[in-house]
Amino acid sequence: MFTIAMKDLALRLKDRRSLVMMLLMPLVLTAILGSALGGNFGDDASMPATTVGVAYDTEDERTNQWVDGVLPSEDVTVVSFDNGGEVENAMNKGEVDVGVLLPNEWGEKLGTADVTVLTDPDKTLQASIIESMLTSYIDRVQAVTETTDRFATALAEAGDVEVAAAAGGFSTTAISIAEQDSIQLASGEKGEQTLNGMQYYAAAMGVMFLLFNATVGARSILQERHTQTLARLAMTPVRSYHIIGGKFLGTLSFTLVQFSLFLAATYFMFQVSWGENLWQVSFIVVAYAIAVSGLAMMLASLVKEEKTADSIGGIGVQILALLGGSMIPVAAFPGAIQSISNVIPNKWALDSFLEIMTGTAWGDLYMPAALLVLFGAACLGVGATRLQVR
Secondary structure (H helix, E strand, C coil): CHHHHHHHHHHHHHCHHHHHHHHHHHHHHHHHHHHHCHHHCHHHCCCCCEEEEEECCCCCHHHHHHHHHHCCCCCEEEEEECCHHHHHHHHHCCCCCEEEECCCCCCCCCCCCCCEEEECHHHHHHHHHHHHHHHHHHHHHHHHHHHHHHHHHHHHHHCCCCHHHHHHHHHHHHHHHHCCCCCCCCCCCCCCCCCCHHHHHHHHHHHHHHHCHHHHHHHHHHHHHHCCHHHHHHCCCCCHHHHHHHHHHHHHHHHHHHHHHHHHHHHHHHCCCCCCCHHHHHHHHHHHHHHHHHHHHHHHHHCCCHHHHHHHHHHHHHHHHHHCCCCCCHHHCCHHHHHHHCCCHHHHHHHHHHHHHHCCCCHHHHHHHHHHHHHHHHHHHHHHHHHHHC
C-alpha cells in the first residue's frame, strides 16, 4: 500500500505540468485577486455606495432616529417615500439599491414588527449590510430598554430611592454608551485579527486547487487501468484493498505536499499570515486532504475514460469553487445559494482557514474537520466498493 502511494507521489512530483497547475497557478491567482480586491477586506474595506429607499407611515422618536441618524453615512444615502409602491418603482428604475418598508408604529413595536427589505438580485451584499444595521439598532435599543427596566426594578425593591430620576439618568448614560462607535472587545479567544484580501484569496485559491487533486487521483487510476498496470498488479499477491488504499494515500500525500509548498510560498512571497497556530492549519489540511482523496476514489469508480474524468472534474471543481466562496465571498450570493454552499466540503475548509487566520479556538474546528473526514470516508467507501467489483 505504501509502496504504491510513494510511487504515485514520485510520479506526480516529476510531472512539470502538474506542478505548474497545482502550485504556480494558485500563486498567480492569489497575487492578482488579492491585489485587485484587497480593498474589500480589512480596515480599509468600505461599503459600496448605496441608496436606500425608506417608506413608513408613523413618525416617532425611534423611527426618526434610525432613518435620519443611524442609517445615513458617507456610503449610504437615504431617500424617503410615501409608500412601498413608490419604493418598488424606484428600484425598478435603478434609482434605489435597497428598499426598506417599515410597518405602522414600528418604533413602538420595535423588534416584534416585521420589516420588509426589498433586494435587487445584483446587490444582495448591500441589502445584507442594511439588514445588519437594522438588526444592530433593534438589539441596541432593546438592550438599553431591558437594562433600564431591571435597574428600575432593583431600585424600587431597595426602597428610599427616587426611582424615576435615577432610572432616567441611568437610561441616558446607557444610551450614550450604546451609541459609541468606538467600543471594541478588549480580549477574546477568537476573531482578534483582521482579515485582508491577500489572506482571503490565499486560502480560497489553496482550497480550490487542492480540489483538483480529486481529478488527478481519479485520472491516475483510469490511466493505469488502460495501460494494464492494474491488471498486472491484480495478478500478484497484492490484495485489491492494498491497491485502492495505496491510490488513496498517494493522492493524500501529494495534497499535503502541495499545500505545504503553497503555504510556504504565500508566506514568503506575499507575507500571508495563516494564523498564530499552524497546528490548527495542519489539522484542517489533513481533514480536507482526506475529503479530496476520498472524492478521487469515488470519481474513478464512476467514470471509465480519462477525458470524462478531466471534463467532469474541471467543470465540477469550478462549480464547487464558485459555490464554496473561492471566487466570490459567499455573503455576496442570494440566500438560497448560501444555503446550498453550506453542504459543500471546500466551503467547510475555507471557512475554517479564515477562522484560523482571524483567531479561533480548537473547539470551533472539530465540527468542520469531522464533516470533512466523514465526507472523505463515505466517498472512499463508495469508490472502494465499486472499484473492487470492476
